[in-house]
Amino acid sequence: MSHVGYRCLMAVDREQVLRSAAILLTRKSTATMDEVARAAGLSRATLHRHFAGRDALVRALESLGIAECEAALAAARTDEGPAAEAVRRLVRAMEPSAGLLAFLYTENQLFEGEEQNEGWARIDAGLTELFRRGQESGEFRIDLTPAWLTEALYGLLASGAWAVAEGRVARNDFTHMIVELLLGGALRREEP
Template sequence: MSHLAYTRLMATDRDTVLEAAVGVLSRRPTAHLDEIARAAGISRATLHRLFPGRDALIRDVGRLGLQRFAAALDTAAVEEGDARTALRRLVDAAVPDAMLCAFLAGENQLYDDDEINDLWEVQIDRLHALFLRGQREGVFRIELSAAWLSEAFFDLVAGIGWAIQDGRLAPRDAAFSLAELFLGGALRRDPTPSNPQHLGPETGNR
């Protein structure tokens, strides 16, 4: 029991360090371990005790990001319901980890680790499938390829992460800004206020 509690404490500690690391690495991939350790509030020695080396740290950051994104896809249940509301759920689930996604977008496929690459491919495929399904359902536009929709969505999630981190976007507005822009685009829908249609069902919890 005490052993379990101990390992769990270490695990969350590792994740805390990884989240601090991503805050630095997403903007400056060449940051020194000194900076990362300082950002995490620990010494370089402890950082080395938690992670054998720099590449191990980077690898674990990527793994954490992919795990979080996979968890977001799970909690959003993107395989169920109609595609539009599924995507809205995904937005809500993914925005809290937008910074991790921003890191992933940058370090896209520079990993030689098979586990990481497989994990990445699986999640992208799930996203791709969501858009394909939406296109078949008549929800998403078919002029834009599902591959491009997946890519653009992930780019915008990353953009959300950067914007929040740099203080250019309030976290409160993040999910709304992402969902509205991606789903509805930048153009006004109806210049005449005769058609009060909305882009999707309002969940009412804003």
């Protein structure tokens, strides 16, 4: 098993690098490759050995974000039970990825090219389908389109991630804040 042996030499964990890059880029989306490398605890040269360039790094982050979104969609079993409960499970499952998604959401460079990652289309379809199911079952109102609810979910995840990062809301309240606002809104319910 020689190919396993030299893994002990690999002090660089690709996944770990992407995570720290996501944290930094969420806070400062224009961070340089050098800053990303320092944040990950390695040199710029080594960072370049693992990711051909800044573009490749962003693409890798995109793939990571897509993978985490799809995992969250699967874990939340969005096609089972009441749609409202499914949304709650989904937001909870996406919470750890919120920072990364906030970065990708504002990286509009990813979406201006004609060849955008098809993963987003699959995720959008999953989210849209969930909201559409909720409308058909009578749980959700029909004057808010599934497309807008999907967009709003992205926006609230990003806002929540930033608000938590800057200490304006408590991290523990993240899921509650987003789910309750997305589903129930700010108005008090008359009936208990």
